[in-house]
Amino acid sequence: MSTPDTDQDQILIVEDEPKIARLVADYLQGSGFTSHHLAHGDAVLPWLEARSTRPELVLLDLMLPGTDGLTLCREIRQRWPAVAIIMLTARVEEVDRLLGLELGADDYICKPFSPREVVARTRAVLRRSRAATSPATGGSDLVLDEEGWRALADGHDLGLTAVEFQLLKVMMHSPGRIFTREQLMDHMYRDHRIVSERTVDSHIKKLRRKIAETWPEREVIRSVYGVGYKYQPEE
Ligand code: CA
Numbered sequence: 449m450s451t452p453d454t455d456q457d458q459i460l461i462v463e464d465e466p467k468i469a470r471l472v473a474d475y476l477q478g479s480g481f482t483s484h485h486l487a488h489g490d491a492v493l494p495w496l497e498a499r500s501t502r503p504e505l506v507l508l509d510l511m512l513p514g515t516d517g518l519t520l521c522r523e524i525r526q527r528w529p530a531v532a533i534i535m536l537t538a539r540v541e542e543v544d545r546l547l548g549l550e551l552g553a554d555d556y557i558c559k560p561f562s563p564r565e566v567v568a569r570t571r572a573v574l575r576r577s578r579a580a581t582s583p584a585t586g587g588s589d590l591v592l593d594e595e596g597w598r599a600l601a602d603g604h605d606l607g608l609t610a611v612e613f614q615l616l617k618v619m620m621h622s623p624g625r626i627f628t629r630e631q632l633m634d635h636m637y638r639d640h641r642i643v644s645e646r647t648v649d650s651h652i653k654k655l656r657r658k659i660a661e662t663w664p665e666r667e668v669i670r671s672v673y674g675v676g677y678k679y680q681p682e683e
Contacts, residue, residue: 457574458503459483462492462520463536464512468559472507475563476570489515493523502531504574507566508553510537521553527634530621532573536561577621590659590668590681592617601662612655615648619669619679628676652677 459476463469464487476483484503486492489512496502506524510517521533538559554573557566591600597613599606608616615632619625629645632652656669670680 457481457505458501459570460492460495460503460506461485462489462506462512462517463487463509465509471563472566475567479567479571481567481570488513489517489520492520496524496528496531502528504577505532505534505570507534507536507570510535510539526631529625529627529631530577530618532577534566534569534573590620592620601659604662606658606662608655608658609651611651612658615651616655616669616679619677623679623681626672626675626678632676 457480459481461469461472461476461483463472463485466487469485469487473483473485484495486495492506492515508517508521508524512520517535517537521535524531524533533553535553535556536559537556554576555569557569589600589602592598592613593600594617597608597610599608599613599616618632619627629648632648633645652669656667659666659668668679668681670678672678
């Protein structure tokens with residue numbers, strides 16, 4: 449079961465100033481997180497691609513050697529929407545853009561910052577994204593068993609395929625967030641040029657049907673006309 453396990457939260461720190469990176473890493477470790485550090489922008493995407501399990505959250509510096517933080521934020525959002533992002537920036541004027549739809553960072557921290565603040569924000573962002581995968585209040589009990597690649601509705605295994613599970617997982621990690629078909633496709637296939645957007649619709653349809661077998665009266669995956677889909681548990 450996907451019980452919250454704070455001790456194993458993996459945080460990626462992308463920061464080219466060694467002193468800041470070290471300080472943040474020490475505080476995260478002292479708070480029960482495992483952290484990894486990359487100092488060059490060009491190293492980030494290959495590092496993420498090479499891993500079988502992605503970090504829960506990336507602390508991403510804006511100004512980096514190589515690929516800059518804005519580009520990385522956009523790429524990570526597109527390719528791994530379930531990974532939370534907190535931008536580290538000394539440029540206050542960038543904040544609106546960072547949090548806007550265009551880039552979609554979950555939060556930002558302005559430099560100079562205290563490492564305590566970083567830990568507090570990290571916890572807050574993780575709590576927010578995790579709220580989606582824990583049993584919600586009000587009787588909603590759709591739970592992801594991420595290790596077993598299963599989704600359980602009121603304890604009943606929905607019998608999802610790997611693709612259906614992946615789609616549900618991505619959306620459940622960001623409840624209320626609208627995903628385009630293209631973003632969802634990125635989670636299903638490495639080379640999504642060979643599949644059409646209708647493939648996404650077809651998988652979503654099957655996913656909904658399986659959820660409806662347990663909860664015929666509820667609709668947790670909603671279509672957003674002209675845009676895509678979102679996971680929206682009932683209020
Ligand atoms: Ca920097």
